[in-house]
Amino acid sequence: MVGQITETGDQPERPPSRRERARAATIEEIKQTAMGLMREQGTTDFRFSDIARLMGMTAPALYRYFADRDELLTALIVDAYDDLGQAVAEARDQVPVDDPGARFAAVAQSYRRWARDEPQRFALILGLPVPGYHAPEEGPTTEAARRAMAQLKALFYEAAQAGVLRRPMLPDDDGTVARLLAEHHEPKELPIDGPPVPPETFQAMLHCWASMHGFASLEAYGHLDWLPGELRDAVFESSIRLVAKVAGLPEPSSRPAG
Amino acid sequence: MVGQITETGDQPERPPSRRERARAATIEEIKQTAMGLMREQGTTDFRFSDIARLMGMTAPALYRYFADRDELLTALIVDAYDDLGQAVAEARDQVPVDDPGARFAAVAQSYRRWARDEPQRFALILGLPVPGYHAPEEGPTTEAARRAMAQLKALFYEAAQAGVLRRPMLPDDDGTVARLLAEHHEPKELPIDGPPVPPETFQAMLHCWASMHGFASLEAYGHLDWLPGELRDAVFESSIRLVAKVAGLPEPSSRPAG
DNA sequence: TTATGACCGTTACTAGTCATAACAAACACG
DNA sequence: CGTGTTTGTTATGACTAGTAACGGTCATAA
Known part of the structure; x- marks a missing residue:
């Protein structure tokens, strides 16, 4: 049955x-x-x-x-991951590969738009688990999540391959992240699939994700409603360009569509 | 009754x-x-x-x-806001006023710690509303939220007052945020209580909040479980120092406790 | 000390939920 | 055409939020 x-x-x-x-x-x-x-x-x-x-x-x-309810929820979660991943990948791939700055901006914009347009599905995958739901361990949901997040990493990897990725800006006295990353990388503890990126870039990538996710989730759940829409737009775009710059991505050569 | x-x-x-x-x-x-x-x-x-x-x-x-259930939830939400606000304020005030960089780091660390230690309460106030709950319009919850968020603003205001706040780093061709902020500020549309801060600082503050909130919520909901704990710590601290620097806060003079 | 009434807890009950069981109709196919 | 699978139904059980009506307890005042 x-x-x-x-x-x-x-x-x-x-x-x-x-x-x-x-x-x-x-x-x-x-x-x-x-x-x-x-x-x-x-x-x-x-x-x-x-x-x-x-x-x-x-x-x-x-x-x-x-x-049961859980099985329907699992299906919805997998669909949501796939949908978000597809939206992000599509937005990214509408921008030329040789313009990774603009590609990242497109990714961030689509991530934000998706979250804002579908806050419930966003919460379903990136929020607290819904009451009574227990995800199947290491099941299809985690795989779907990995697929979706690979889209962001692909962008950075391309940029690194193309040699247009500057060293990201980092706070002064660092090195611990790189060291720890090296330590944990050799026993293959980290489930990071695909080709490796330099440790600073890994960190920059996480920083980018956290920043855009923070803004997107705050907005999606209504915690930025006190900001007029156009001001929200401007602040978000500015923040995104900032983190991209700080992450070592080159300035976008073309203005993103929206 | x-x-x-x-x-x-x-x-x-x-x-x-x-x-x-x-x-x-x-x-x-x-x-x-x-x-x-x-x-x-x-x-x-x-x-x-x-x-x-x-x-x-x-x-x-x-x-x-x-x-009914909503009334209990409302009480829990108000308590959670107050609790988070208090935790953040306490952590902040354990650092000397003349070290706003370290004060921000303390705020971010306590915000993150609170979210990680109490993911459910975190979701209660900063996630999607729980099923079936309808917050009383403009009720005690929004007031509690404003109180909590004022803690972050106070930090930037102090730093600005003390004159140790550099101009935040911004993406190159900007100015739209400042313009929009000015436009919307004169009709007192924005519910920003307390003394004003320069527009770039306002933007930097939002950026800081979004960044630390993004990391905190991803971690609290288990989406960073694949990262070893110490690596998560290092990445977070590095990110925080980075956004602080970018926001124009001075380098912390003392190492934060944790 | 006793009487009064507010308060706090109980049991009994309604309505609505998820989920299962048993049954009936529709369909595919030999 | 007959048979078995698939897909729907109604009936039912266990559980939840919330209401109603009742009884005990406690503080206060006569």
Whole structure:
């Protein structure tokens, strides 16, 4: 009754039957309805009965598609990670590769926009776990998270490869981060996939992420509502350009679209 | 039945009677038990029945003290804001006034520590509203939030007053933030209480807040668990020193305790 | 000391939730 | 056409928030 959902079946390329297509469509509709409810109510919560009612069904029917609330939540979380990762990657790849400063600005803008447009899904993946939900250990959610975060790292790696990445600005008396990073890197403790970047760049990357995440989450959850919109925009863009500069990314050569 | 809770009574200084003390103690115990449950379960959720059971009572008894779940949540939110504000202020004031760089580092460290130690309460005040909760408009929560955030501003104001605040580093072609800030400041649109700071400093302050909040929330919600603890510490401290420097605060003259 | 009334806790109850069980209709396919 | 799977239904159980009505306790005043 549960295995039917995680059907990463081994059948190679059998065209989906009529029933399978209908089933997939229903699953999609359930997820969309759940997200609609979250948006409407402004929380990460939803009731099976509400989903069913909106879909013209009764609540128990949903259990044919998701074993329980957690399984639906897991699906929504994976989708959200993938969606955010895709949005970020698309924005990034609309800017020429040889302009990593502008590419980072695009990434930050899309990250922020996504958070602001979908605060509930943002909270779902990057906030506190929702009440009663227990993520499957080392399951699909963590993988999806890694995929999404790889987008940011790819940007820095490209820039480093292209040789346009200056040494990031660091507070004066440092070196401990580099040392610790080296220590922990050799036993392959860190689950950092892909090619390595210099330690200062790793640190700069985290700094960039934290900065844009901080602004994005504060804004998404309404804690910057007291700032007029255009002022928020200006402050965010300025902050982003600042962290990019400090991280050693070159000045963007073209103005980002928005 | 409800007015008895919001007893910001006008009676000046009447010593609390035995009953009033017992009532206050019970209210405190309810809040503590609720927080304990949140900590235990790792969410911002709790059940009245669980609170009552842990207190050796039945659930309906709790309604003598809080009209409903929202009212208890509101109390917890106000307490959390006050607690965070106090923690930050205390850490800040343990550092000499003439060392604003170190004062900021202390603020950031305590902000981070509080978030990490109490992720549920952190999410309660700075995350997405919990399911089903509707904050009273312009109520005590927003006031408590303003009080807490004033602590950070005070630090920058002191530094500006003392004349040790350099002009913050900004991305090159700016000025729009300053212009917009001026535009919106004259009609007193912005609810920024206290004395004004220069526009660049305002922006730098937001940048500092966003950066430390981003790191703190990512860490508090477990999204940096893949980083070894000491490396997290080092990265955070380095980032903080960096944003402080960029914000125009002088280098700290003394090493912060932790 | 006793009577009064506010306060605090109880049990009983309603309405709504997640989830399961048992059953009925629709569908795919031999 | 008959058979078994799939997908829906209704009925049910256990649990929660919150209300209502009742009883005990305590402080105060006669």
